[in-house]
Amino acid sequence: MSSSEAPPPEAQIDAASVDATPIKAVPVRHYGRWVAGVIILFLAFIVVRSVVTNSALQWPVVGDFLFDDRILRGLQNTLILTVISMLIGIVGGILLAVMRLSPNPLTSGAAAIYIWLFRGTPLITQLIIWNFLGLAYSRIGLGIPFGPTFVSWDTNLLITQFTASLLGLGLNEAAYMAEIVRGGIQSVDSGQLEAASALGMSRTRTLRRIILPQAMRVIIPPTGNETISMLKTTSLVVAIGYFELMVAAQTIYSQNLKTVPLLIVAALWYLFMTSVLTVIQIQIEKRFSRGTSRDVVQRTGWRSKVFGRGGGNVT
Template sequence: MTVRTEPILDATGTPVPVARTLHWGRWAGAAAALAVAGWLAYLVVVNPRLDWSKVVEYLADDRILAGVWVTIEISVVATALGLVLGVLIAIMRLSYNPVLRGLAGGYIWFFRGTPVLVQLIFWYNLAYLFPELVLKIPFTMIGLKWDTNEVMTGFTSAMLGLGLNLAAYFAETVRAGIQAVDKGQTEAAYALGMTPAKRMRVIVLPQALRIIIPPTGNEFISMLKTTSLVYVVAGHDLMTNASQIYKANNLIMELLIVASLWYMLMTAVATFLQGRLERRFGSDAVRLVRGGGLAARVLPKATA
């Protein structure tokens, strides 16, 4: 549909004024929504049972800041673990080997089918099944042994529980990105004599990144908030430390607001970084330049 932007002229060439349509319903709806939002915010802000001075005081509390740092650590490590495993599982899922495909499918089904909270509690209580973790060289007496309770701390349990769960979702994201790469790229790689591993590493995965990165950023942002479940295994994250403080002083709502403000700040920073990544990799994307009714494919400059 073509939108006319030129002014309408009368017989004498004078522009005819155009009357703007007033959408009263839109303004009324916006005013009502703004009034409700302002009313709810007012009820919270002026509530006499809420001590805002304590919110300001605990925002920079050492225990809260330590919890923020642990939350960031868990999020970064779990996301890195999930991404590495996700790429491996996605490749297995696309393999021609039915055993590898079956194992990858079973992994995805299991970890996507069980709640994250259950997985966290399972890893934290792994000592019930295996009191000791043993790493032994086959057919020899050489090996290492650890006490499971010492290894499976709150941080380790959180890293494994969140990372392994996230790998199942990353696997599907990576698989979709790999399958979105044009098959001609694969055929050209085979024609050049590349091995399947080199083809995947050099040709397919770099192009699939443009599709993988946006949902990966979303998963990381989701991970920042999911770490709040770590309080059930005493992982010393933000939510754990905040809950320990309000259990001692009974400032439940104040500490929940403090935790929420920090989560929103971390989410805002992660969203900004995600946008930068998307712009960085989007600049290398294939673009269509239209001119003279024809579309020309423009590829990024080759590097030496």
């Protein structure tokens, strides 16, 4: 039979019947997942039951002090510390990152020394140093170096516990934010900087109009993590006695000896605030991820095809 001749009708019928035979797809059985899920549920039930039924936790006391005036005042101070310290950290971090990337070796070196110093010493040590700075410098003034001083202030009156807390938390955070911002800036293609320079745009305008908006996609996620971390890190100001949430809880249980319930109250408020910040972070990330390939996948529903049951191919 030559290649130009058609196959006999019987062969065509047999081929059609074979092609029309449905394929029986057998789904993959993931027995390990079911076993792991049952074990996790069992352990979760044991933990929840032990927490709920443990009389030593004194849940009625937790309810009595959850909205106590002293707890709410400490919570307010914690939020104020978090917001202002993060503002100091973000502004200082952007400034330090720009300095770190400067071609001027003195500017870059000064930023590098700052980052090295504040990241290399414990935060609690920095808080204590700021709080007791008056022991080293009794007065802080403005004037001409090695010359007259125009105005000066008493250090102990100028740097209160609140100011020391802001200086310790904010300046320390600036060192970490500097590295986050620097990584975001360096993630932008350098060709865009060269193109902007060729168009006659200044370095500052290029950074503000082109580089930073694109770098925000890289900067936002770790910044959100730093904000949540800052909320919990504010508890370290207990070392200098500033009244915040943990200090409020300690003040109460030092009087009524209800240590465990008051610690649970503080933990519940921290969990609530971190959950709110997490939701805000997710919304901000979605806003800045618009137009990216990941955002397109989420909006068009391709993710369900890629990760659906059976691992079906994308058509």
